[in-house]
Amino acid sequence: MRKKILFFLLSTFLLANCKRKEDTTWDIDALAPVVHTTLTIDNLVEDSILSINSDNTVDLDYRFSFSPLENGFLLDMPDTVLQTGFGFPFINPVAISPGVPFWTDPTESEFDLGDAKLNYMEVASGELEYRIESEIGEETVFTYTISRSKDANGNPFTQTVSVPAGSRANPGVAIGSFTFDGYSFDLTGSAGNKFNTFSTVISGMVDASKSPVTVTNQDSVRIENKLISLEPSYVRGYLGQSSFSEGPTTNDFQVFEQIIGGTIDLDSVNIYTEIKNYAGAEAQVKLNQIISTNTRTGNNVPLSHSSIGSFVNLNRAIDNGNSISPGRSIINYTKANSNIDLVIENLSDEITTQLEAKINPLGNVSSGNDFLYFDKVIEADFHINVPLKFIANDLRLRQEIDLNVNENNNLVNNALLSIYAENGFPFDAKVLVYLLDENDVITDSIAVTGLISSATTDIDNKVTGPVNSVVEYAIPAEKMAIINRNPNVIVDVIFNTNSTTQTTIYKDYYLKLKLVTDMNLDINYR
């Protein structure tokens, strides 16, 4: 036993000494290039919005579409409740035979659609909720049929519901729902001369497999139906007159969110707008205001243009069977007919809009031949074209970068970072780096010497040759410690074009960058 204890103690002692308690470390002074890259306009601007002209000048071409109106504005299908009941009209008790309908109830129900008069509807989705209470002492079967309805195969909507046997004191109850998805409905009623109306037939009988049952005039059946969440995909008829007003609504505008200071003077801005009306009814749209707001400067620039405050008429679309030809209206905003350049140059972070719209402003001029496909109603296409010809004056872009280091993985004790730049762009750039404390508040900055100088240009402000420059950033140990505590740094790049007239950017302009480090860093291994 003593030997075993001694062996155990010896083994433990040896194992404890064998474990490598720390990394092997030492420090070196490294002087080396780290990365190099060449930036062209392709790198600076997303390909999807970059447009190169035949003379190698560059435009920003941004296209987008949106639908300014909600479908509900044109037609909103309200939930509709249908209630019915049946009492046996016999003085003396009567035996009801199984399988023989004891009740057939044709009913017409009307949607409350205001002044709209629809005669046909296709349903994308919707439900019929039912609740049936039966005091009949045997299981009964009820059949729902919606007349003049069809599914994709041409079959009318028919559903059956079994209701358990009940009594006056304790009625049998059936609760459930049916979906209408994909059905179409004729809304002209059973006689075909109404609007917004659908016909249902509910019939009831004792289950054919059951025994005859005796009922009295004290027994009854109560039915409650509810049409809910009806979403049409297509309607036909008269859509009615309605109007819509939205705003003023303030929306975040993030295109310029990285620009935190300075000014830009654009040579030109063109915004081509096409409003398309896919509804089979006349429409009018009016933009009451567009205001560009720069919350950093507090500067508001309302858009001035002849269309502001005036209704734009949109003709009704034409249904070609397998395609729709929309009614169109085109509005162009240029520097000549508006102050759109000032709106853009305001570098807004908020856009406030207010608009109005009307449908069938002239009433039922189509004699009930309006139509509406709900997947596409009114659409506005925007094409923003900005030639890259501008004056930048201390235009300051800010980006927060996570260096992804900490005290444990950052081996660099101190460093002098040098950026060697060969600039072929006609603007200079200064890159500033700010350090953040644990609360993400700027607490310090990295000392920088030099800037990336602008390329040399000719009398037309066109680049004649690149210019080399060196920018140095000193990161002593105490600033490296701040980075280790919070590796997020803020990088500001300040641009200035080198002329008082607008400078054109060409496709072949470039900026070569090389990052060189002169640093003391730890080497470690385990």
Place this chain on the structure above:
Amino acid sequence: MKSSPLQFLIGSLCLLQLSGFGQNTADSTEIIPGNKVLGTRIELSTDINYGSTNLTNKFIEKLLFGGRINDEMKDEGIGNINKKSRFGVELNYDIKYVNLTDTLFQKLPDYNYYVGFGSYSNVSAAYSKDLFSTAFYGNKQFENQTAELGNSSFISTKFEKITIGLISKDNKTSYGVSLIIGDRLNSLNFKKANMFTHTDGTKIDMDYEGTIQLSDNENPGTFMSFTGAGLGLDYSKELYNHRLTVTNFGFSIWSKNSRYSSTEKQYEFEGVEIDNILKVTGEELRENALELLPELEDKPIVSLLPTIFTINRVMNDSVEWQPTYGVRYKLLSNYLPYANAGVIYKVNQHFWVRGAAAYGGYAGLRAELGIYANYKHFNAGVESLNVTGMFMENGNGNGLQLFFNATF
């Protein structure tokens, strides 16, 4: 942390504990047991040593066991450096079972058979002054100069072997054949590697010619991993009172995820090239950086084993004073030819002590000290292969050899 014999002893015992027992690699004087014919002999031996021609023990211990290598240690290392310096660590152990009553082949009645198991680990480096200086001081000192990093190599091997062999009944001759179980082969051999650092570090020019062999990079060299496999031969012969031993003469094939490069390349490094600095990812940086390294192809590697050759004078256990000397060399291990010479004194019928001076292997000139015992059917010995390193902080290595034989 001050170096001490106890610390080295503990470190050595740790390595022993992790790896098993040791083998007498016969680079020291042997103790030949008496000619007692018994049934079984068990032989255990281990050899642990590390050393450097320019690094002090303080430096080496930080490298091996962790800790900060400060400027003073680096300065000592660079102060002692010569044109080609070396550093190495060896850990070898063997266990052998010898059947003293049975023969394997009827036609060889004078030979018994033995089976054995051994493990051999070796990490070594041979390097130029510029390589050492660049590795431990950085390249800034070479601004606008060329650092000659070539004529350097780094080799790390680890393998086990299972041996079956024949040993003559007079113990003077033995033959063994071994299955080699490869765990690790990492070999970097830079024939030429000239690095010119341009002013301000804007560019680095490399003129490189070298060979890289890497075994399974997903396996760090775990015990009996079969990353490689091969065949080895052992041979031992005593003649004219001297013993020649050849251990691990053979080869290994490494085919599991092995990679190979033999490249001659000149290039100018201007930093890792990235397409778009505004969208660069860590993955892109890593991939582009890897493209700068010599291209490695997936290819099986055939390597010779680090064969150990030794010649030693055999000890005569009946003489009070006698000379002792020997030589040792190890292939493919950045090993300098090693030689020792000294005397053995017989203290009494059961004890001998040995003192010798030695040079080579991974260290420079040093003293060796051994104590051996023989009692009934047991032989044992412990040797310090670097007494100066064991007791001096500024020594240039350490080494311990243990063996134990028992005959039943």
